[in-house]
Amino acid sequence: MDIDVLTLFPRIFEGPFDESILKRAQERGLVRVAVHNLRDFTHDKHRVVDDRPYGGSPGMLMKPEPIFEAVEKLRRNDSCVVLMTPQGVPFTQERARMFVDKPHLIVICGHYEGVDERVREALVHEEISIGDYVLTNGALAAAVVVDAVVRLLPGVVGHEQGTVDDSFTDGLLEGPQYTRPPEFRGMKVPDVLLSGDHGAVAKWRLEQARQRTRQRRPDLLEGREI
Numbered sequence: 001m002d003i004d005v006l007t008l009f010p011r012i013f014e015g016p017f018d019e020s021i022l023k024r025a026q027e028r029g030l031v032r033v034a035v036h037n038l039r040d041f042t043h044d045k046h047r048v049v050d051d052r053p054y055g056g057s058p059g060m061l062m063k064p065e066p067i068f069e070a071v072e073k074l075r076r077n078d079s080c081v082v083l084m085t086p087q088g089v090p091f092t093q094e095r096a097r098m099f100v101d102k103p104h105l106i107v108i109c110g111h112y113e114g115v116d117e118r119v120r121e122a123l124v125h126e127e128i129s130i131g132d133y134v135l136t137n138g139a140l141a142a143a144v145v146v147d148a149v150v151r152l153l154p155g156v157v158g159h160e161q162g163t164v165d166d167s168f169t170d171g172l173l174e175g176p177q178y179t180r181p182p183e184f185r186g187m188k189v190p191d192v193l194l195s196g197d198h199g200a201v202a203k204w205r206l207e208q209a210r211q212r213t214r215q216r217r218p219d220l221l222e223g224r225e226i
Helices: 020-027 064-074 093-100 117-122 139-150 198-216
Strands: 002-007 032-037 079-090 104-109 126-129
Touching: 002 064, 002 139, 020 032, 020 139, 064 104, 064 117, 079 093, 079 139, 093 139, 104 139, 126 139
Parallel strands: 002 032, 002 104, 079 104, 079 126
Antiparallel strands: none
């Protein structure tokens, strides 16, 4: 998979993309991630990327020219262009899995009051929001999306079952997990997890996942019989 990120703040990605699973996935050739500064696609002395909105609205708006030039330079026949915006559809585990099937993602990070509407109309295939709140810019949101997608690529996570058991994968939150020691400060690991009975463990984990989902995210259970 190839991922190109267009942003005004490329240094924001230096930490997330240079550590842990994302770093190893790139080193192993499982994904190529490149971050591009949109100012590099301007042609004026001051590298201007924004201007006042028509109609007198407050704030500044990202100009279409640098974004169009960047996307048109990077775009391929199999590209999917994604815009990070609070107005987008909610990002979910299901949508992350959908993006895994895209050979090439171009992720546009919004800033200021957003982007010129012509960018949405002519370039963008998907508009994505990571939550009902507003960030300073779309770079942090883009890093979240890239991380969620890359970890689902075959071979990226060392133990493939790790992504199968994740929260939201089967519509439930993941239940409690324990490791050694079996007792810590008077708190004990449930006996069933020490029993060696794989069937009983699986049943316990499913019930715990259901309970946690009922308590914390009952909306995930709407329309389901569990």
